[in-house]
Amino acid sequence: MxxxxxxxxxxxxxxxxxxxxxxxxxxxxASPGNPGIGRVADLVKLDVAxxxxxxxxxxxxxxxxxxxxxxxxxxxxIADDLRAWGFRVFGPSKAAARxxxxxxxxxxxxxKFDIPTAVYGRFSDIASAKAYVEKAGAPIxxxxxxxxxxxGVTIAMTLDEANAxxxxxxxxxxxxxxxxxxxxxxxxxxxxxxxxxCDGATALPFGTAQDHKRxxxxxxxxxxxxxxxxxxxxxxxxxxxERTMRxxxxxxxxxxxxxxxxxxxxxxxxxxxxxxxxxxxxxxxxFGDPECQVLMMxxxxxxxxxxxxxxxxxxxxxxxxxxxxxxxxVVMAARGYPGTPEKGSVIRGxxxxxxxGVQVFHAGTAINGGALVANGGRVLNVTALGKTVGEAQAKxxxxxxxxxxxxxxxxxxxxxxxxxxxxxxx
Ligand code: AMP
Ligand code: GLY
Numbered sequence: 400m401x402x403x404x405x406x407x408x409x410x411x412x413x414x415x416x417x418x419x420x421x422x423x424x425x426x427x428x429a430s431p432g433n434p435g436i437g438r439v440a441d442l443v444k445l446d447v448a449x450x451x452x453x454x455x456x457x458x459x460x461x462x463x464x465x466x467x468x469x470x471x472x473x474x475x476x477i478a479d480d481l482r483a484w485g486f487r488v489f490g491p492s493k494a495a496a497r498x499x500x501x502x503x504x505x506x507x508x509x510x511k512f513d514i515p516t517a518v519y520g521r522f523s524d525i526a527s528a529k530a531y532v533e534k535a536g537a538p539i540x541x542x543x544x545x546x547x548x549x550x551g552v553t554i555a556m557t558l559d560e561a562n563a564x565x566x567x568x569x570x571x572x573x574x575x576x577x578x579x580x581x582x583x584x585x586x587x588x589x590x591x592x593x594x595x596x597c598d599g600a601t602a603l604p605f606g607t608a609q610d611h612k613r614x615x616x617x618x619x620x621x622x623x624x625x626x627x628x629x630x631x632x633x634x635x636x637x638x639x640x641e642r643t644m645r646x647x648x649x650x651x652x653x654x655x656x657x658x659x660x661x662x663x664x665x666x667x668x669x670x671x672x673x674x675x676x677x678x679x680x681x682x683x684x685x686f687g688d689p690e691c692q693v694l695m696m697x698x699x700x701x702x703x704x705x706x707x708x709x710x711x712x713x714x715x716x717x718x719x720x721x722x723x724x725x726x727x728x729v730v731m732a733a734r735g736y737p738g739t740p741e742k743g744s745v746i747r748g749x750x751x752x753x754x755x756g757v758q759v760f761h762a763g764t765a766i767n768g769g770a771l772v773a774n775g776g777r778v779l780n781v782t783a784l785g786k787t788v789g790e791a792q793a794k795x796x797x798x799x800x801x802x803x804x805x806x807x808x809x810x811x812x813x814x815x816x817x818x819x820x821x822x823x824x825x
Contacts, residue, residue: 400423400424400425400463400464400703401425401426401427401428401460401461401462401463401464402418402424402426402427402428402462402463402464402465402466402703403428403429403430403453403456403457403460403462403464403465403466404418404427404428404429404430404432404436404440404465404466404468405429405430405445405447405453405465405466405467405468405469405472405477406429406432406467406468406469407429407431407432407433407436407468408433408468408469408688408762408763408777409688409689409691409692409728409730409760409761409762409777409779409780410468410469410685410686410687410688410689410691410692411429411432411433411436411468412433412435412436412692412760412761412762412780413691413692413694413695413696413758413760413780413782414466414468414686414691414695414702415427415429415432415436415439415440416439416695416758416760417695417698417702418439418466418702418703418706419439419440420701420702421701421702421703421704422701423701423703423704423707424703426441426460427439427440427441428440428441428442428443428456428460428462429441429442429443430442430443430444430445430447430453430456431443431444431445433761433762433763433764433765433774434761434764434765434766434771435759435760435761435764436761443456447471447472447477448472448475450476450477450480450481451480451484453465453477453481454480454481454484454486457481457484457486458484462486463487464487464488464489464703464706464707464710465481465486465487465488465489465490466488466489466490466706467488467489467490467664467685468685468686469685470496470499470500470546470683470684470685471546472490473490473491473493473496473499473664473684473685474493474496474497474499474500474546474684475493476492476493476496477490478490478491478492478493478496478664479492479493487710488710489664489706489709489710490663490664490684490685491662491663491664491684492660492663494658494659494660495655495660495661495662495663495664495684496684497660498651498655498662498666498682498683498684499546499681499682499683499684499685500545500546500684501544501545502542502543502544502545502581502681503521503544503579503581505679505681505682506519506521506581506583507521508651508654508655508658509679511654512650512651512653512654513650514646514647514650514651514654514679515646515647515675515676515677515678515679516583516678516679516680517540517583517584517585517586517671517678517680518583518584519581519582519583519584520581520582520583521544521579521580521581522579522580522581522582523578523579523580524569525565525566525569528565528569528580528582529562529565531582532558532561532562532565532582533558535582535584536558537555537556537557537558537560537561537585538554538555538556538557538585539555539561539582539583539584539585540552540553540554540555540582540583540584540585541553541555541561541564541565541568541580541581541582542580542581542582542583543568543572543573543576543577543579543580544576544577544578544579544580544581545573545575545576545577545578545579546576547573547576547577550573550622551568551573551576551577552622554585561582565580565582568580586671586673586678586680587671587673588671588672588673588674588678589634589671589672589816590609590610590669590670590671590672590680591607591608591609591632591634591635591670591672592607592608592609592610592628592632592667592668592669592670592687592690593607593632593635593640593643593648593667593668593670594606594607594608594665594666594667594668594686594687594690594694595644595648595665595666595668596665596705596709596714596719597652597662597663597664597665597666597709597714598663598708598709598710598711598712598713598714598715599656599661599662599663599712600652600656600661600712600714600715601652601714601715602644602648602649602652602662602666602714603714603717603718603719604640604644604719605665605694605719606630606631606694606697606698606721607630607631607632607635607640608628608629608630608631608632608687608690608693608694609628609629609630609632609634609816609817610625610627610628610687610689610690611625611626611627611628611810611813612625612626613626614626614732614736614737614810615810616810616811616812617812621737622737623732623736623737623776623777624688624737624776624777625687625688625689625690625730625777626729626730626732626777626809626810626813627689627727627728627729627730627809627810627813627814628687628689628690628692628693628727628728628813629693629725629726629727629728629788629791629792629813629814629817630690630693630694630696630697630725630726631697631721631725632817633817633820634672635672639672639676639677642676642677643668643670643677646676646677647668647670647677647679648666648668651666651682662684663709663710663712664684664685664709665684665685665686666682666684667682667683667684667685667686667687667690668681668682669681669682669683688762688777689728689730689762689777689780692726692728692758692760692780692782693726693727693728693782694726696722696726696728696758696782696783696784697721697722697724697725697726697784698719698720698721698722699720699721699722700719700720705717705719722784724756724784724785724786724791725784725785725786725787725788725790725791725817726782726783726784726791727782727783727785727788727791727792727795727813727814728760728780728781728782728783728795728813729780729781729782729795729796729799729809729810729813730762730777730779730780730809730810731777731778731779731780731781731799731802731804731807731808731809732776732777732778732807732808732809733763733773733775733776733778733806733807734806734807734808735776736776736777737776740763740773740775740776740778741773741806742772742773742774742775743767743772743773743774744772744773744804744805744806744807745770745771745772745804746764746771746772746773746778746779746802746803746804746807747771747802747803747804748801748802748803748804749771749779749801749802751801752781752798752799752801752802753798754798756783756784756785756794757781757782757783757784757794757795757798758782758783759779759780759781759782759798759802760779760780760782761778761779761780762775762777762778762779762780763775763776763777763778764778764779773804773806773807778804778807779802779804779807781795781798781799781802781809782795783795783798787821788814788817788818788820788821789814789818789821789822791814792813792814792818795813796811
């Protein structure tokens with residue numbers, strides 16, 4: 400089959416790498432892709448906001464499946480439009496993508512269907528938001544309702560910080576995404592990412608991961624899109640997975656269907672594992688980046704078979720096999736990230752870094768004058784499989800030693816929590 404993959408990050412490189420191993424694949428196109436994706440796909444330049452142009456391309460190239468990587472096009476309704484033109488799309492409808500596109504929508508769904516989450520209020524005027532914050536007290540969490548590229552959440556440890564975050568939102572720091580805010584209880588516990596492959600009716604667990612959001616070693620410095628991840632997440636024991644399915648995922652699937660917006664695609668639940676059990680922090684309606692990279696390393700089955708089954712409503716008949724090994728990815732970022740990254744520095748040595756059980760996924764790279772250069776904040780994802788988290792970590796960092804890129808930086812402690820656990824046995 401001919402497949403079109405939309406997106407350009409490390410997530411999409413991992414998806415392209417895995418799909419390219421499928422005997423079902425005839426031709427893979429990616430738009431816009433990146434040089435790593437270009438090793439396994441034909442790169443094409445489409446305006447993803449122009450849904451009819453994407454449809455025309457699908458017509459011309461006889462595309463059998465469109466796989467949408469990032470959330471933006473999904474929230475804008477690309478899956479609906481392409482389906483209306485008769486194309487098969489992996490990714491939720493616009494109505495189902497509200498699970499990511501509106502935090503308030505998801506919170507109200509939790510209330511309606513009794514899904515455990517932080518206590519919250521939804522506000523579209525600053526005076527009532529500030530009154531709620533005053534009454535609830537700090538610490539408290541302020542969230543812009545809409546898509547804000549991961550920057551719309553403030554964990555306010557004091558009332559002053561909370562009020563400043565509300566001022567910023569209502570003064571337009573996040574544009575239309577901040578015209579409404581969610582104010583919610585600060586949860587404590589260990590975070591985990593939980594993925595399900597969904598076909599509108601059935602949700603199949605699709606792996607777990609833990610991400611490292613802060614830019615610096617020891618979880619210090621500003622938040623990022625993710626500086627590294629590993630899978631599986633040890634905190635997601637079989638019991639915790641079963642509770643998450645029963646208390647969070649299944650009511651969400653039933654709830655969305657009852658609202659006329661059945662969810663098909665990847666449902667990515669950000670969880671806080673609290674003393675009382677799993678609570679939903681947020682939903683994303685696509686794979687995580689860099690979580691996808693570690694999931695793809697561990698997936699034993701044919702990704703295209705699974706994506707097809709999700710599109711065709713056939714997941715009730717499927718099971719998914721995973722490697723028992725741990726996968727760990729270290730993000731190499733360009734100096735300046737998560738602020739303004741320096742672009743254009745030359746990267747060498749990637750061929751020496753890759754080997755048995757080690758893949759280097761490209762995120763923000765480009766080719767300039769024949770050389771591979773940095774072209775974004777997060778640039779490379781050095782990803783390794785190991786029998787233990789410690790082994791996967793050692794392999795990933797050993798691979799980084801081969802990469803010659805003085806202008807890049809990375810965290811030196813990805814997986815630390817799980818490595819500690821392995822050492823202490825709990
Ligand atoms: P989100 O964009 O909603 O994933 O939020 C970004 C990060 O903020 C999460 O990964 C958590 O680390 C943190 N966070 C969000 N909501 C809460 C909450 N209610 N309590 C504690 N931490 C939170
Ligand atoms: N790594 C977090 C995300 O993809 O949203």
